[in-house]
Amino acid sequence: MGSVRTNRYSIVSSEEDGMKLATMAVANGFGNGKSKVHTRQQCRSRFVKKDGHCNVQFINVGEKGQRYLADIFTTCVDIRWRWMLVIFCLAFILSWLFFGCVFWLIALLHGDLDASKESKACVSEVNSFTAAFLFSIETQTTIGYGFRCVTDECPIAVFMVVFQSIVGCIIDAFIIGAVMAKMAKPKKRNETLVFSHNAVIAMRDGKLCLMWRVGNLRKSHLVEAHVRAQLLKSRITSEGEYIPLDQIDINVGFDSGIDRIFLVSPITIVHEIDEDSPLYDLSKQDIDNADFEIVVILEGMVEATAMTTQCRSSYLANEILWGHRYEPVLFEEKHYYKVDYSRFHKTYEVPNTPLCSARDLAEKKYILSNANSFCYENEVALTSKEEDDSENGVPESTSTDTPPDIDLHNQAYHHGFKYFCNTLLGILYDDFVKTLLPWTLFLHFFMLNDYSDPRLLR
Known part of the structure; x- marks a missing residue:
């Protein structure tokens, strides 16, 4: 390009940068920019980790094993693959051993193990435990080598062959069903659903709003996608009862239907901080010193399997950047739209964001600036457009003698x-x-x- 663009916005590219900005001086045109706002030294433990796993451990659960075995299918679907492989092998080996012992006992009681006896055997060529075990494997897996077979001499042997065949089919169906259900779990779909590292609070349409960004890394859509959010914090009731994690809903447009999103490109979820919001009375300093957690949830059906998936993340108070907006990631090309995920987690500082609470802003206790500064999103879009024009050989509209630090x-x-x-x-x-x-x-x-x-x- 013919001119070099510089900007006075602070760019946040990682969680570490966001933590640094939490203690930096804030110069927004309404203060002297010299005072620092310090965060709490000790942050609360996460209830929901950034990857969506709940940071909860259950202890002193009575009859835990019996309850898990009562729902053995769900237990097999939820356990790790290594344990699933162990159950898979044990199910077949134990069934083969059990019926091998049964056929060996039948042969022993009938006297088939005695080589001097010339009577017809219940199971031909079964004269040892090893032979009985091999016959059990051949029966259940329907291999049938032809050397060992059941005869009509012992009805009990015929019944056991039929019974083992039925048990083998049940084991096959159970194992195959559990493996397929485990492979088709929509949990892995969450690996391609991402949340921004930080949430932000900034002005939008004249009101303070809490915002965070969600994105879908796959081209396949998330059907009926919708978002929810809850604020978790401890509180004491008027009767003196201590509630360690009080769950308060955060409105993201459920009544108006804007909580349902078309997640093709990254979308910024907006919570308007109004009189019904739990953040209505909190200023920047209050949030910097607050001790709460905002759990954000994205739900939808996987397009390939029509199974419902839920992706979760959370933001602590020190992960909320006051006076920031997200960098634009969607750019219009000639015949398509381009999404730049390198900007997904980045934010920039908006200097004229008020530091007061939404209540003070609504009651006109805080005077907004009338200065109309050039929006950073417009600068990025303009820069991207000029870069595309220069690559396509289109002459630049700006003069080359423009000062680079304009x-x-x-x-x-x-x-x-x-x-x-x-x-x-x-x-x-x-x-x-x-x-x-x-x-x-x-x-x-x-x-x-x-x-x-x-x-x-x-």
Whole structure:
């Protein structure tokens, strides 16, 4: 590009940068910018980790084993794959051993193990425990090598062959069902659903709003996707009861339906901090010193399997950046839209964000600045557009002798002056077309027909 753009916005690219900004001086045009706001030294333990796992351990659960065995299928689906493999192997080996012992006992009681006996055996060629075990495997897996087979000498042996075949089918169905259910679990779909590292609070449409960003890394859609949020904090009731984790709903548009999202490109979820919000009375300093956790939940159906999945994350108070917005990630190209995920977690500081609570802002106790600064999203979009034009060989509209450190306010005034000039020229042109042009055509027509001749005026 012909000019180098600089900006005065603070960019947050990681969680560490967000933690540093929590103790940096804030210069927003309403303070001296010298005071520092310190966060709490000790933060509360997370109830929900950043990866969505709940930080909870159950202790002193009575009859835990019996309860888990009563729902053995769900237990097999929930356990790790290594334990699933162990159960898979043990189920078959134990069944083979059990029926091998049964056939060995039948042969022992019938006297088939005695080599001197010439009577017909219950199971031919079964004269040892190893042979009985091999016959059990051949029966359950339907291998059938042909050397060992059951005869009609012992009805109990025939019954056990039928019974083992049924048990083998049940084990196969159970194991295959558990493995397939475990493979089809939508839990792994959460690996391609991401939340931003930090939440932000900034002005939007004249109101303070809490915002966080969600994204889908796959091209397959999340059907009926919707979001929820809850604020978790401890409190003491008026009766003196201590509630360690009081759950308060955070409205993200359930009543109006805007909680349902079309998650193709990253979307910023907005919670308007109004009189019904639990954050209504909290200022920047209050949030920096607060001890709460905001749990955010994204739910939807996986397009491939139609199974419901739930992706979770959380934000502690020190992970909420006051006076920040997210960098834009969606850019319009010639025939498509481009999503730049390198900007997904990045934020920039908005200098004129008020530091007071939403209540004070609503009661006009805080005067908003009327300064209209050039928005950072517009700068990024303009820069991206100029980069695309330069790559495609389109001449740049900006002059090459523009100072590289031009202030963003001057850029805004420059664009505004150009817009004013273009508008004025358009108005003058319209007046010329509507007023002067008809008279000009009339005079021209008058002269062509020689109406100025005195003889024609008699």
